[in-house]
Amino acid sequence: MDARPKAGSPDSARELDEQLHAFEQFAARTELGGLVVQRQGSHQFVLRPPGGPDAPDAPIDLVLMALTHGDERGGLAVLNAVCGAIDRGEIRERISLGFVLANVAAARAGVRFLERDMNRCYGRSELGTAEDRRAREIEPTLRRARHCIDLHQTIEPTLTPFFVAAFHPRSLSFACAIDTTIPIVTHWGGAFSASAGAGCTSDEFVQRTAEAGVSIELGRKGFDVAQCEAGTAVCTRAIAVVADMARGRPLCELSAVSNPIHSWAEVVLYPPGDVQLTPGLKNFQTIAAGETLGLHDGVALTSSQGGTLLFPKYVARSQAVKPAELYRLLRRCDVEELLLVAGNQN
Amino acid sequence: MPCRNSRDLVIEIVGRALRCDVDASDNLFDIGATSLSVALISTELERALALDVPIRALYEHATIRELVEWIDGRQAACTQQG
Numbered sequence: 235m236d237a238r239p240k241a242g243s244p245d246s247a248r249e250l251d252e253q254l255h256a257f258e259q260f261a262a263r264t265e266l267g268g269l270v271v272q273r274q275g276s277h278q279f280v281l282r283p284p285g286g287p288d289a290p291d292a293p294i295d296l297v298l299m300a301l302t303h304g305d306e307r308g309g310l311a312v313l314n315a316v317c318g319a320i321d322r323g324e325i326r327e328r329i330s331l332g333f334v335l336a337n338v339a340a341a342r343a344g345v346r347f348l349e350r351d352m353n354r355c356y357g358r359s360e361l362g363t364a365e366d367r368r369a370r371e372i373e374p375t376l377r378r379a380r381h382c383i384d385l386h387q388t389i390e391p392t393l394t395p396f397f398v399a400a401f402h403p404r405s406l407s408f409a410c411a412i413d414t415t416i417p418i419v420t421h422w423g424g425a426f427s428a429s430a431g432a433g434c435t436s437d438e439f440v441q442r443t444a445e446a447g448v449s450i451e452l453g454r455k456g457f458d459v460a461q462c463e464a465g466t467a468v469c470t471r472a473i474a475v476v477a478d479m480a481r482g483r484p485l486c487e488l489s490a491v492s493n494p495i496h497s498w499a500e501v502v503l504y505p506p507g508d509v510q511l512t513p514g515l516k517n518f519q520t521i522a523a524g525e526t527l528g529l530h531d532g533v534a535l536t537s538s539q540g541g542t543l544l545f546p547k548y549v550a551r552s553q554a555v556k557p558a559e560l561y562r563l564l565r566r567c568d569v570e571e572l573l574l575v576a577g578n579q580n
Numbered sequence: 581m582p583c584r585n586s587r588d589l590v591i592e593i594v595g596r597a598l599r600c601d602v603d604a605s606d607n608l609f610d611i612g613a614t615s616l617s618v619a620l621i622s623t624e625l626e627r628a629l630a631l632d633v634p635i636r637a638l639y640e641h642a643t644i645r646e647l648v649e650w651i652d653g654r655q656a657a658c659t660q661q662g
Binding site: 401421497498574577 | 616
Protein backbone atom coordinates (compact mmCIF):
# COMPACT_ATOMS: atom_id res chain seq x y z
CA MET A 235 0.00 0.00 0.00
CA ASP A 236 1.25 3.44 -0.87
CA ALA A 237 1.13 5.45 2.35
CA ARG A 238 2.41 8.67 0.90
CA PRO A 239 0.01 11.61 1.15
CA LYS A 240 -1.64 12.29 -2.20
CA ALA A 241 -2.14 15.75 -3.60
CA GLY A 242 -5.57 16.78 -2.44
CA SER A 243 -5.80 14.15 0.31
CA PRO A 244 -6.76 15.41 3.79
CA ASP A 245 -3.25 14.91 5.20
CA SER A 246 -1.65 16.59 2.24
CA ALA A 247 -4.16 19.43 2.36
CA ARG A 248 -3.42 20.04 6.02
CA GLU A 249 0.31 20.10 5.42
CA LEU A 250 -0.21 22.44 2.49
CA ASP A 251 -2.18 24.80 4.72
CA GLU A 252 0.57 24.69 7.33
CA GLN A 253 3.30 25.33 4.77
CA LEU A 254 1.38 28.17 3.12
CA HIS A 255 0.75 29.69 6.55
CA ALA A 256 4.44 29.48 7.36
CA PHE A 257 5.32 31.15 4.04
CA GLU A 258 2.86 33.98 4.71
CA GLN A 259 4.28 34.40 8.21
CA PHE A 260 7.71 35.00 6.69
CA ALA A 261 6.22 37.38 4.10
CA ALA A 262 4.47 39.36 6.84
CA ARG A 263 7.66 39.98 8.79
CA THR A 264 9.53 43.27 8.53
CA GLU A 265 12.91 41.62 9.05
CA LEU A 266 14.33 38.14 8.56
CA GLY A 267 17.86 37.31 9.68
CA GLY A 268 18.86 40.97 9.40
CA LEU A 269 17.37 41.34 5.91
CA VAL A 270 14.49 43.69 5.18
CA VAL A 271 11.30 41.93 4.05
CA GLN A 272 9.45 43.56 1.13
CA ARG A 273 6.13 41.99 0.15
CA GLN A 274 5.59 41.91 -3.63
CA GLY A 275 1.89 41.17 -3.94
CA SER A 276 0.31 37.83 -3.27
CA HIS A 277 2.62 34.94 -2.38
CA GLN A 278 5.79 36.84 -3.25
CA PHE A 279 8.34 38.69 -1.16
CA VAL A 280 11.91 39.93 -1.38
CA LEU A 281 14.60 39.95 1.30
CA ARG A 282 16.97 42.84 0.88
CA PRO A 283 20.09 43.89 2.80
CA PRO A 284 19.40 47.03 4.85
CA GLY A 285 20.58 50.13 3.04
CA GLY A 286 20.67 48.40 -0.32
CA PRO A 287 18.68 49.53 -3.35
CA ASP A 288 14.99 49.24 -2.62
CA ALA A 289 13.36 50.68 -5.75
CA PRO A 290 10.40 48.62 -7.00
CA ASP A 291 12.39 47.63 -10.07
CA ALA A 292 15.71 47.01 -8.31
CA PRO A 293 17.39 43.78 -9.42
CA ILE A 294 16.99 40.71 -7.22
CA ASP A 295 20.19 38.68 -6.93
CA LEU A 296 18.44 35.31 -6.67
CA VAL A 297 14.78 34.33 -7.00
CA LEU A 298 13.65 31.00 -5.60
CA MET A 299 10.24 29.83 -6.75
CA ALA A 300 7.94 26.88 -6.14
CA LEU A 301 4.40 25.66 -6.86
CA THR A 302 4.70 26.36 -10.57
CA HIS A 303 2.65 23.18 -10.70
CA GLY A 304 0.05 23.02 -7.96
CA ASP A 305 0.60 19.33 -7.22
CA GLU A 306 4.39 19.69 -6.86
CA ARG A 307 4.36 20.94 -3.30
CA GLY A 308 7.79 19.88 -2.13
CA GLY A 309 9.37 23.14 -3.24
CA LEU A 310 7.16 25.12 -0.89
CA ALA A 311 8.67 23.27 2.07
CA VAL A 312 12.12 24.03 0.67
CA LEU A 313 11.43 27.77 0.49
CA ASN A 314 10.20 27.72 4.08
CA ALA A 315 13.28 25.77 5.17
CA VAL A 316 15.53 28.34 3.48
CA CYS A 317 13.66 31.21 5.13
CA GLY A 318 13.94 29.41 8.47
CA ALA A 319 17.68 29.01 8.00
CA ILE A 320 18.00 32.72 7.20
CA ASP A 321 15.89 33.58 10.25
CA ARG A 322 18.11 31.46 12.50
CA GLY A 323 21.26 33.03 11.10
CA GLU A 324 22.39 29.79 9.44
CA ILE A 325 22.43 31.57 6.07
CA ARG A 326 24.12 34.95 6.46
CA GLU A 327 24.88 36.09 2.91
CA ARG A 328 23.92 39.70 2.27
CA ILE A 329 22.30 39.46 -1.16
CA SER A 330 18.74 40.17 -2.23
CA LEU A 331 16.52 37.11 -2.40
CA GLY A 332 13.10 36.72 -3.96
CA PHE A 333 10.59 34.06 -2.91
CA VAL A 334 7.70 33.29 -5.23
CA LEU A 335 4.84 30.78 -5.05
CA ALA A 336 3.55 30.56 -8.59
CA ASN A 337 0.22 28.73 -8.50
CA VAL A 338 -1.24 28.58 -5.02
CA ALA A 339 -4.79 28.37 -6.39
CA ALA A 340 -3.96 25.11 -8.16
CA ALA A 341 -2.17 23.80 -5.07
CA ARG A 342 -5.22 24.49 -2.93
CA ALA A 343 -7.37 22.68 -5.51
CA GLY A 344 -4.97 19.71 -5.45
CA VAL A 345 -4.29 19.90 -9.18
CA ARG A 346 -1.35 20.61 -11.46
CA PHE A 347 -3.10 23.65 -12.90
CA LEU A 348 -6.60 25.09 -13.12
CA GLU A 349 -6.91 26.06 -16.79
CA ARG A 350 -3.51 26.06 -18.47
CA ASP A 351 -0.07 24.73 -17.57
CA MET A 352 1.56 27.60 -15.68
CA ASN A 353 4.94 26.60 -17.06
CA ARG A 354 3.72 27.38 -20.59
CA CYS A 355 2.28 30.79 -19.67
CA TYR A 356 5.35 32.98 -19.26
CA GLY A 357 6.19 35.50 -21.94
CA ARG A 358 2.62 35.76 -23.22
CA SER A 359 0.31 38.74 -23.04
CA GLU A 360 -2.92 36.79 -22.59
CA LEU A 361 -5.11 37.15 -19.52
CA GLY A 362 -7.72 34.58 -20.45
CA THR A 363 -6.84 31.86 -17.94
CA ALA A 364 -6.14 31.89 -14.22
CA GLU A 365 -2.56 30.81 -14.93
CA ASP A 366 -2.03 33.53 -17.54
CA ARG A 367 -3.25 36.15 -15.09
CA ARG A 368 -0.95 34.79 -12.39
CA ALA A 369 2.00 34.69 -14.81
CA ARG A 370 1.45 38.37 -15.61
CA GLU A 371 1.61 39.08 -11.83
CA ILE A 372 4.85 37.14 -11.39
CA GLU A 373 6.70 38.26 -14.51
CA PRO A 374 7.76 41.67 -13.10
CA THR A 375 9.56 39.84 -10.28
CA LEU A 376 11.15 37.36 -12.68
CA ARG A 377 12.34 40.20 -14.94
CA ARG A 378 14.21 41.63 -11.96
CA ALA A 379 15.93 38.31 -11.20
CA ARG A 380 19.64 38.03 -11.86
CA HIS A 381 19.45 34.32 -11.13
CA CYS A 382 16.49 32.04 -10.62
CA ILE A 383 15.78 28.49 -9.48
CA ASP A 384 12.31 27.01 -10.00
CA LEU A 385 11.69 24.00 -7.76
CA HIS A 386 9.72 21.20 -9.38
CA GLN A 387 8.85 17.57 -8.72
CA THR A 388 8.22 14.65 -11.03
CA ILE A 389 5.08 12.54 -11.33
CA GLU A 390 7.00 9.28 -11.01
CA PRO A 391 10.02 8.56 -8.77
CA THR A 392 13.41 9.70 -9.98
CA LEU A 393 16.74 7.99 -9.41
CA THR A 394 18.42 11.38 -8.96
CA PRO A 395 17.39 15.01 -8.72
CA PHE A 396 18.16 16.81 -11.98
CA PHE A 397 18.37 20.31 -13.33
CA VAL A 398 16.30 21.23 -16.38
CA ALA A 399 17.13 24.35 -18.37
CA ALA A 400 16.91 25.62 -21.90
CA PHE A 401 20.44 25.74 -23.30
CA HIS A 402 22.06 28.90 -21.97
CA PRO A 403 25.77 28.67 -21.17
CA ARG A 404 25.66 30.73 -17.99
CA SER A 405 22.69 28.77 -16.68
CA LEU A 406 24.61 25.53 -17.14
CA SER A 407 27.63 27.11 -15.43
CA PHE A 408 25.36 28.23 -12.59
CA ALA A 409 24.04 24.69 -12.16
CA CYS A 410 27.62 23.42 -12.18
CA ALA A 411 28.62 25.91 -9.48
CA ILE A 412 25.73 24.73 -7.32
CA ASP A 413 26.49 21.00 -7.58
CA THR A 414 28.58 19.17 -10.15
CA THR A 415 26.98 15.82 -9.31
CA ILE A 416 23.41 16.75 -10.28
CA PRO A 417 22.70 15.90 -13.94
CA ILE A 418 21.53 18.67 -16.25
CA VAL A 419 18.83 18.12 -18.88
CA THR A 420 19.05 20.82 -21.51
CA HIS A 421 17.49 21.54 -24.87
CA TRP A 422 17.78 24.20 -27.55
CA GLY A 423 16.25 25.52 -30.70
CA GLY A 424 12.66 25.36 -29.50
CA ALA A 425 10.39 25.61 -26.51
CA PHE A 426 10.39 22.84 -23.88
CA SER A 427 7.16 21.42 -25.21
CA ALA A 428 5.84 21.31 -28.74
CA SER A 429 2.45 22.29 -27.33
CA ALA A 430 3.86 25.37 -25.65
CA GLY A 431 2.20 27.76 -28.09
CA ALA A 432 3.45 31.24 -27.48
CA GLY A 433 4.20 30.58 -23.82
CA CYS A 434 7.44 29.43 -22.25
CA THR A 435 8.77 27.91 -19.06
CA SER A 436 10.05 29.95 -16.14
CA ASP A 437 13.70 29.21 -16.94
CA GLU A 438 13.22 30.11 -20.61
CA PHE A 439 11.57 33.39 -19.54
CA VAL A 440 14.19 34.27 -16.95
CA GLN A 441 17.07 33.54 -19.32
CA ARG A 442 15.88 36.37 -21.58
CA THR A 443 17.02 38.96 -19.08
CA ALA A 444 18.85 37.24 -16.23
CA GLU A 445 22.33 35.89 -15.79
CA ALA A 446 21.02 32.39 -15.20
CA GLY A 447 17.76 30.52 -14.79
CA VAL A 448 17.29 26.81 -14.08
CA SER A 449 14.61 24.47 -12.84
CA ILE A 450 15.32 21.49 -10.64
CA GLU A 451 13.28 18.32 -10.32
CA LEU A 452 13.69 17.13 -6.74
CA GLY A 453 11.86 13.81 -6.88
CA ARG A 454 8.37 12.37 -6.82
CA LYS A 455 5.77 14.99 -6.02
CA GLY A 456 4.61 15.55 -2.48
CA PHE A 457 6.08 16.68 0.81
CA ASP A 458 9.16 14.59 1.49
CA VAL A 459 11.85 15.11 4.12
CA ALA A 460 14.77 13.89 2.01
CA GLN A 461 13.71 16.01 -0.97
CA CYS A 462 13.30 19.02 1.33
CA GLU A 463 16.83 18.54 2.62
CA ALA A 464 18.23 18.12 -0.89
CA GLY A 465 16.33 21.13 -2.19
CA THR A 466 17.41 23.25 0.78
CA ALA A 467 21.03 22.25 0.15
CA VAL A 468 20.70 23.30 -3.51
CA CYS A 469 19.17 26.67 -2.60
CA THR A 470 21.69 27.30 0.18
CA ARG A 471 24.53 26.53 -2.19
CA ALA A 472 22.97 28.77 -4.86
CA ILE A 473 22.84 31.64 -2.37
CA ALA A 474 26.53 31.12 -1.60
CA VAL A 475 27.38 30.97 -5.32
CA VAL A 476 25.54 34.23 -6.06
CA ALA A 477 27.17 35.89 -3.04
CA ASP A 478 30.58 34.73 -4.28
CA MET A 479 29.81 36.22 -7.70
CA ALA A 480 28.90 39.51 -6.03
CA ARG A 481 32.35 39.37 -4.41
CA GLY A 482 33.92 38.97 -7.84
CA ARG A 483 34.23 35.20 -8.28
CA PRO A 484 33.07 34.33 -11.80
CA LEU A 485 31.21 31.24 -12.90
CA CYS A 486 33.20 28.68 -14.83
CA GLU A 487 33.16 28.66 -18.62
CA LEU A 488 30.79 26.30 -20.42
CA SER A 489 33.77 24.16 -21.41
CA ALA A 490 34.45 23.47 -17.72
CA VAL A 491 30.92 22.35 -16.79
CA SER A 492 31.45 18.84 -15.47
CA ASN A 493 27.90 17.74 -14.62
CA PRO A 494 26.46 14.87 -16.64
CA ILE A 495 24.55 16.68 -19.41
CA HIS A 496 21.63 15.19 -21.31
CA SER A 497 19.25 16.29 -24.02
CA TRP A 498 16.30 14.78 -25.81
CA ALA A 499 16.93 11.70 -27.93
CA GLU A 500 13.28 11.01 -28.57
CA VAL A 501 9.88 12.27 -27.49
CA VAL A 502 7.45 9.37 -27.74
CA LEU A 503 3.93 10.63 -28.31
CA TYR A 504 1.00 8.96 -26.60
CA PRO A 505 -0.36 6.60 -29.25
CA PRO A 506 -4.02 6.00 -29.94
CA GLY A 507 -5.42 2.82 -28.41
CA ASP A 508 -4.85 1.09 -25.11
CA VAL A 509 -1.45 1.76 -23.55
CA GLN A 510 -0.18 0.37 -20.26
CA LEU A 511 3.42 1.10 -19.28
CA THR A 512 5.24 -1.51 -17.21
CA PRO A 513 4.76 -0.61 -13.53
CA GLY A 514 7.72 0.86 -11.70
CA LEU A 515 9.45 2.83 -14.42
CA LYS A 516 11.51 5.66 -12.94
CA ASN A 517 12.97 8.89 -14.22
CA PHE A 518 16.66 8.55 -15.13
CA GLN A 519 16.35 4.78 -15.49
CA THR A 520 18.61 3.43 -18.24
CA ILE A 521 16.66 1.92 -21.13
CA ALA A 522 18.12 -0.46 -23.72
CA ALA A 523 17.19 -0.40 -27.38
CA GLY A 524 14.35 -2.87 -27.87
CA GLU A 525 13.49 -3.00 -24.18
CA THR A 526 9.83 -3.69 -23.46
CA LEU A 527 8.28 -0.73 -21.66
CA GLY A 528 4.67 -1.86 -21.61
CA LEU A 529 1.80 -2.97 -23.80
CA HIS A 530 0.07 -1.17 -26.65
CA ASP A 531 -3.20 -2.81 -27.66
CA GLY A 532 -1.89 -6.02 -26.15
CA VAL A 533 1.38 -5.97 -28.10
CA ALA A 534 4.76 -5.34 -26.48
CA LEU A 535 5.69 -1.67 -26.56
CA THR A 536 9.44 -1.50 -27.09
CA SER A 537 11.95 1.31 -27.06
CA SER A 538 13.28 2.12 -30.51
CA GLN A 539 16.65 3.11 -29.06
CA GLY A 540 18.63 3.12 -25.87
CA GLY A 541 18.76 6.10 -23.55
CA THR A 542 17.74 7.49 -20.21
CA LEU A 543 14.04 7.50 -19.40
CA LEU A 544 12.25 10.71 -18.50
CA PHE A 545 8.66 11.57 -17.62
CA PRO A 546 6.93 8.18 -18.13
CA LYS A 547 3.17 8.66 -18.06
CA TYR A 548 0.85 6.17 -16.37
CA VAL A 549 -2.72 6.84 -17.36
CA ALA A 550 -5.81 5.05 -16.12
CA ARG A 551 -7.84 3.37 -18.85
CA SER A 552 -10.82 5.38 -17.64
CA GLN A 553 -9.06 8.69 -18.20
CA ALA A 554 -10.72 10.24 -21.25
CA VAL A 555 -8.06 12.80 -22.12
CA LYS A 556 -4.66 11.23 -22.65
CA PRO A 557 -1.40 13.18 -22.27
CA ALA A 558 0.39 14.33 -25.40
CA GLU A 559 3.51 12.32 -24.56
CA LEU A 560 4.08 8.77 -23.30
CA TYR A 561 7.72 9.26 -22.28
CA ARG A 562 10.97 10.89 -23.35
CA LEU A 563 14.38 9.38 -23.87
CA LEU A 564 17.54 11.30 -23.10
CA ARG A 565 20.96 11.08 -24.70
CA ARG A 566 24.24 12.24 -23.20
CA CYS A 567 25.70 15.43 -24.68
CA ASP A 568 29.37 16.19 -24.48
CA VAL A 569 30.71 19.69 -23.96
CA GLU A 570 32.01 19.79 -27.54
CA GLU A 571 28.46 19.48 -28.84
CA LEU A 572 27.31 22.28 -26.54
CA LEU A 573 30.14 24.52 -27.70
CA LEU A 574 29.04 23.88 -31.28
CA VAL A 575 25.47 24.74 -30.27
CA ALA A 576 26.69 27.94 -28.66
CA GLY A 577 28.64 28.72 -31.83
CA ASN A 578 25.56 28.22 -33.96
CA GLN A 579 23.56 30.50 -31.66
CA ASN A 580 26.02 33.38 -32.01
CA MET B 581 30.04 16.40 -56.66
CA PRO B 582 27.77 14.92 -54.01
CA CYS B 583 25.77 11.87 -55.04
CA ARG B 584 22.22 12.86 -55.99
CA ASN B 585 20.74 9.97 -54.02
CA SER B 586 22.33 10.95 -50.73
CA ARG B 587 21.36 14.57 -51.31
CA ASP B 588 17.73 13.63 -51.92
CA LEU B 589 17.75 11.36 -48.88
CA VAL B 590 19.16 14.07 -46.61
CA ILE B 591 16.67 16.61 -47.94
CA GLU B 592 13.81 14.17 -47.36
CA ILE B 593 14.86 13.25 -43.82
CA VAL B 594 15.64 16.82 -42.76
CA GLY B 595 12.42 18.09 -44.33
CA ARG B 596 10.39 15.45 -42.52
CA ALA B 597 12.09 16.14 -39.17
CA LEU B 598 11.75 19.91 -39.43
CA ARG B 599 8.43 19.85 -41.27
CA CYS B 600 9.53 22.29 -43.93
CA ASP B 601 10.75 22.43 -47.52
CA VAL B 602 14.51 22.10 -47.62
CA ASP B 603 17.05 23.34 -50.13
CA ALA B 604 20.65 22.20 -50.52
CA SER B 605 21.89 25.61 -49.44
CA ASP B 606 19.88 25.64 -46.19
CA ASN B 607 21.60 25.66 -42.82
CA LEU B 608 19.90 23.25 -40.40
CA PHE B 609 19.88 25.79 -37.62
CA ASP B 610 18.47 28.56 -39.78
CA ILE B 611 15.49 26.39 -40.68
CA GLY B 612 14.59 25.36 -37.15
CA ALA B 613 16.76 22.43 -36.04
CA THR B 614 16.52 21.78 -32.30
CA SER B 615 18.23 19.53 -29.78
CA LEU B 616 15.50 16.98 -30.43
CA SER B 617 15.39 17.24 -34.22
CA VAL B 618 19.15 16.83 -34.60
CA ALA B 619 18.84 13.58 -32.67
CA LEU B 620 16.00 12.46 -34.92
CA ILE B 621 17.90 13.41 -38.08
CA SER B 622 21.02 11.62 -36.88
CA THR B 623 19.05 8.46 -36.07
CA GLU B 624 17.13 8.52 -39.36
CA LEU B 625 20.27 9.05 -41.43
CA GLU B 626 22.03 6.23 -39.62
CA ARG B 627 19.13 3.87 -40.31
CA ALA B 628 18.78 4.88 -43.94
CA LEU B 629 22.48 4.88 -44.77
CA ALA B 630 23.75 2.17 -42.38
CA LEU B 631 26.42 4.71 -41.49
CA ASP B 632 27.47 6.25 -38.20
CA VAL B 633 26.22 9.86 -38.34
CA PRO B 634 27.09 11.45 -34.98
CA ILE B 635 25.11 14.49 -33.92
CA ARG B 636 28.33 16.46 -33.86
CA ALA B 637 28.56 16.03 -37.65
CA LEU B 638 25.31 17.95 -38.02
CA TYR B 639 26.79 20.93 -36.24
CA GLU B 640 30.13 20.76 -38.02
CA HIS B 641 28.48 20.37 -41.45
CA ALA B 642 25.39 22.43 -40.86
CA THR B 643 24.27 23.11 -44.42
CA ILE B 644 22.58 20.37 -46.39
CA ARG B 645 25.31 20.60 -49.04
CA GLU B 646 28.10 20.25 -46.46
CA LEU B 647 26.31 17.39 -44.77
CA VAL B 648 25.83 15.53 -48.05
CA GLU B 649 29.51 16.01 -48.92
CA TRP B 650 30.49 14.70 -45.48
CA ILE B 651 28.21 11.67 -45.87
CA ASP B 652 29.53 10.93 -49.36
CA GLY B 653 33.06 11.15 -48.04
CA ARG B 654 32.29 8.79 -45.19
CA GLN B 655 30.58 6.33 -47.51
CA ALA B 656 33.52 6.42 -49.91
CA ALA B 657 35.93 5.82 -47.03
CA CYS B 658 33.83 2.89 -45.78
CA THR B 659 33.71 1.39 -49.28
CA GLN B 660 37.50 1.60 -49.59
CA GLN B 661 37.97 0.02 -46.17
CA GLY B 662 35.42 -2.69 -46.91
